[in-house]
Amino acid sequence: MASAHPEIQVRKIVEYVEETRTEHGRPLDRPHRVAIVGAVIANPYPAEYVQDLVTLADAVGERVGALVGPRCVELLGEEVEAFGKAALVGLDGEVEHGSALIHNLRFGNVFRDAAKGTELLPAAEKVGAAGAPIDIPLKHKLDAKTRSHHQTVTFQVPGAPLPREIVVICAAANAGRPLARLAAFGAEVAS
Template sequence: MRIRKIIKHVDETRLENGRAVDPVHRVAFVGAVIENPYPSGYVQDLVTLADELGEEIGRLVGPPCVELLGGEVEAFGKAALVGIDGEVEHGSALIHNLRFGNVFRNAAGGTELLPAAEKVGLPGSPIDIPLKHKLDAKTRSHHQTVTLQVADVPRPREILVICAAANAGRPLARLATFGAETK
C-alpha cells in the first residue's frame, strides 16, 4: 500500500444560532490518501485485496481519529472518496470490510455499524460523512453529517479513506427521541 498523505482535522463548534454549545462540539477527521490498489480496468474480486488491506488501513485512520478527538467518542462514521480513474466500488470494498471497521469500532468503544458514504470525485471534491451514535443508531440527537474537503485530494489513481468521530450529538439537539411521535 502506498500512502501519499495523512490528513488530520478537528472542527469545534462553540456557538450555534447565537447560543453557547456546552460542551463544545468536536468532530475529528483522520484520512489516508492511498494509491488505488485496484487496477483501472474492471476486476471481479475486490474482496480478497480489501481483506488483505483492511486492518492496515483501519489502523492508519481509526485509532488516530479517536486520539485526535481528545475525549469520549459518542458518534462515528466513515467514508471513501475515489479518484476518477477508479470506481465507487473500490472505495466501498475498502471501508465496508469488518477488518477495517472493527479497528475503528473497537478504538471508539462502539457496537453499532459505522454509517458510511463513498463516491468518485475530482481533486477538491467534498465528501459528506454521516455520523450516528456508537452504541444506539436510533439516538436521533447523534444523526448528523459532517463534510471534509481537501484541495488536492483525490488525484485520479487515489482513494481517500476517512474515519470521523464526534464527542456529542448535534449542537443544541432538541428533537424528540426516536418513536416518541404521536400518530
Template sequence: MGVRVRKLIRHLEETRLENGRAVQPVHRIAFAGVVIENPYPSEYVQDLVTLADEIGEEIGNLVGPACVELLGEEVEAFGKAALVGIDGEVEHGSALIHNLRFGNAFRNPAGGTELLPAAEKVGLPGSPIDIPLKHKLDAKTRSHHQTVTLQVADVPRPREILVVCAASNAGRPLARLAAFGAELKSN
C-alpha cells in the first residue's frame, strides 16, 4: 500500500535581525511537509504499527531529504511533527512519525545521531503545528532548543495528516544561555 499525497509543502525562513542585532550566520529554518490521506480507518483499530512500518520510509523519503536539501547547508538542529485532521486520532500521526523507518529517512541525510524531537496533535484546517528542534548530535545543547511553527491554510482536511520535518542551520538567533547543567555547578 502506498500513501495518497494531496500536497507537498516546502517553506524556508531566514532571520537576519533579532532584537535589532545582526544574526550571524543568518538563521535558516527549512520545513518539508507532505499532506496525505489518513491511511487508518476512522473507526478504532488496535494495530497501528504494521501499517506505519509499511509506509513510514515512503513518507520519510518524501520529507526528510527534501528538508535537508531546502536548508541548503549543514543541518545543526532538527525535529518532526504530525497534524491529524479531525476525523483521525493523534495516535495515527504518532504511529507514522515515531517509527525508525520514517525517522532514519530524515536523520541520515541530516547527519544526525539523536532522536528527533516531535509534536503531534489533531487540528482543524489552518491549525498551526509547533515543531520542537534539538541539536542533531547532542540534545543537551541548549542553544539549539527551539520551537518553530508551520501553518498551512487548508491543512489538514478531516481525513488527512500533515507530516513535516524541520531543520535549522544553527541554534536560536543570539543564543547566549549557559551550557547544560552549568547552574548546578558550585563556584
C-alpha cells in the first residue's frame, strides 16, 4: 500500500500563455489571455492493475494541484474568469490514473481557491503518446451556465508524456470567448 506521503517525481513544468488581440478581423476591447501550466510527472500508480486508486490520489492530490494551479493563476497575471483541468496519461498507464489525480477535491480545491472560483472544474483526460495534444474545456469559475465562457484550449508537450508519465494540467482565461454573443443559457426555450 502507498505510504502516507509518496514522492511526486517531476520531470518538467511547461507554461504557456496565449494572448489574442483581434478575432475575425475585429480588435478586441482588451486582449483575451489564456494561461496553461502542465506538470510532467512520473505516473505514481504501478504498471499492473490496482483496484484502489483513491488512496494514492488522496495522498498526493494537494501537492500535485499545487504544482500547477496557483502557478497557472499567477501566469495569467490578472483575474481568472474561466478555468479547466486535464490529464494526459502515457501509453503504459490507463486513463483512470489521470482521472483519479484530477477528479479529486484535494487537487481541484488548490486551483479553485487560487482562482477564487466556486464551480467544479471542467476536465478532459485521455491516454496518449509523447507530444499528443489534449483539448481542455473551460467554463466560468462562478457559474458553469455562463455560455460566453464555454471554450476549449489545446495543449501539448513535445516529448511528453513518456509511457510511464502523466501530464497534469490547469488552464485559466481572463474572459469568455473573444466576440462571444450567444443568448443567455435557456433563452432558446424560454416562453
